Amino acid sequence: MIDLKALRENPDHFIDGARAKGSGVDIPRLLELDTQRRTLLSEQEQLRSEQKKLGKEVGPQLGKLKGQLKGASGDEQVALQAQLDELEARPAELKQRIQQLDESIEAITPEWHELQLQIPQPPDADVPVGTDSDDNVEIRRWAPEGWDWDQSFEANRGFAAKTHLELVDELDLVDFERGVKVAGSRSYALTGDGMRLHQAVLALGMQHITRGHGFRATSVPVIVREEAMTGTGFFPGGREQTYRIDSDSTPGPGQDLFLTGTGEVGLMGLHADEIVDAESLPLKYATVSTCFRREAGAAGKDTAGLYRIHQFDKVEQVVICRADEAESRTHHAAMIGIVEELLQALELPYRLLQCCTGDLGQKNADMIDIECWIPGRGDDDASGRPSGEFGETHSASRLYDFQCRRLNLRY
Template sequence: MIDPRTLREDPEAVRASQRARGEDEGVVDKLLSLDTRRRSSIAAADKLRNEQKLLGKQIPKAPPEEKQQLLATAKDLAAQVKAAEAEQNTASEEFDTLFRTVPNLVHPDAPVGGEDDFTVLKHVGEPTKLGFAPKDHLELLEALGGVDMERGAKVSGSRFYFLTGVGAQLQLGLLNMAIAQALENGFTPMITPSLVRPEIMAGTGFLGQHSSEIYHLEDDDLYLVGTSEVPLAGFHADEILDLNDGPNRYAGWSSCYRREAGSYGKDTRGIIRVHQFDKVEMFVYAKPAEAEAEHERLLGWEEQMLAKIEVPYRVIDTATGDLGTSAHRKFDCEAWIPTQETYRELTSTSNCTTFQARRLSVRYRDENGKPQIAATLNGTLATTRWIVAIVENHQQEDGSVRVPEALRPFVGGKEVLTPR
């Protein structure tokens, strides 16, 4: 959640952020009113408790003729304290419940608008020109013996699949290449849990506007994660970190699960939009003052990986209405997909500032040894969807697929994948 001091000291900044996101700015005035009520109730309860404490010291010393009256006053005061504490709890709960619905403040340079109002920061490479009618990734993978959609649907339903043979090799190769790069840059590799407690999922901000995307196991009250960002954000919950030697960087390998609610009719063919996929995600804990520079570094590492698979891509600055609850700013890298003649997202990196860490109580000690709220950041390093961009951009007229040079050591040295 945002810093409560920002709400009190600069409410217009919160209103402006809400407007930029397309959210209700009226929530600011409601919160200010609740905050005044909450703080007033705390002061009233404290005053009554202090009176109760002073009275408690007087009763044992009081003469017999006054003691009964003092006891009656103490009883009345105890009832007042109980009522004041109930009001304090109610006001605090109402404030906290509403306050948690407020998304992170947006970066002042983020483009304002919805999903289509992003700003293109740069293009890398020209859209692939193949010189023949391209096959889409599904046709290519099926000919290569790399995917089985029919049996995926038979076993699990729509938007599920089996990666088989070279398809499985491509995914494992990509993720291992991502882990290798992460290790080179000082990340700690992590295999993360796929299920998390409600407080961890809520702490990351995913139970707000994205809650319909998440699978919930009601009998166990656990959530299937849509990214290892979630368990990695919870990894240091309620801890104080040492960030004096630089950020803590993790690379989480996980299976990811998304309901794809609201996507009926979109990307129904192939493995672009599916319910389960694998991903390596970078996750960073940093000092807030270092977060913007770290965000640029994460984007740089994503671009290093994209260079290794040799596909044209563009970098976009995501618009405020498409940021997600926790993100202060988000950059996406989108690869060119020849059969769709458009760019599709392969990576996303977000600076979440102190939003998640404040919810999860992740802190660090400043130069004076005082605990402060940490910043968190995340970024995709490789995922199943990358296979789509690889096979479509590197396909050859006979249906074979050239393997990018950097990927070859991770797929058994194969240079070309040939149809069965």
């Protein structure tokens, strides 16, 4: 959620940011509602103050007027009676007007709140402007010693590349047929060394992040409340990609639970509605969790096998730091460095891409994608074998206070 005060002071910054991200949120409408709401609240506050003052003063004043009225006659009596009637009527008038203001505020607040949730975090000034992932900009790439980017995988390694489907079949690592039988399309079962390799990679990542870089290992729920999804910025925009669990036992708005698509939701949600001791910052967490995504609308060659699946396990690292841009950038660079250390230790060629404005998503001010070179993907070469291509394996984002405001997390 954005800072409303900052929006009021510089609306063009947020309008330009939304446009750069391709968001159609109606910011002028929000500002209109915000002005209306603040005006109504101001009037209501003034009336409540008068109501409180009258509550203390009306009794003595009524007694005084009634005493004066007994000894009055003629025009004086008429004037005193008019004052008495006005004084007796004012509390009821105040109560009625305050109730009317309550109703007016309640009528516009849902739209006012919903529009706030839709306003994206403006991208940083150094983020490249673009429409989608095709406009992302390569920052750098790395490969182990002896690797020549101008040569084929076979020329670099001395043997032809195989697709992951060929490898898992030859080594008996995955059973797709039975996985689909159990859970439907885009499902699988890891078998034998396939499962052991999977667990080893997760353990390697967690050990490197926690023991090597001091992150706190934390296991968090993967079934979460709607407030956690909204607070971390995945709702309202990401509902179509999220599995919902209907709650029959406690029906009603806000009672449904959701399967998370990232451990980030649980890690950030730990401190919702909290005031964190500033001396404890930064908070550095790492988790490994099962993630779920519907992948609605996904189609094509990148959905085959183990790509674009509905259930997967992922290692996540999160840093909650002070509201300082320089500190945010420092932690972001360090987190990217952790990923690079792992990939270099595994001798996996990769590149870093800075995502353009149109590929940032709602919550990010900046995002770096890390793509590994996958020799078994890409178009077929002259010999009918895949020519290889980069594929996203990691990403690292900076969000400033976007999630913290939505989660009511302060320090």
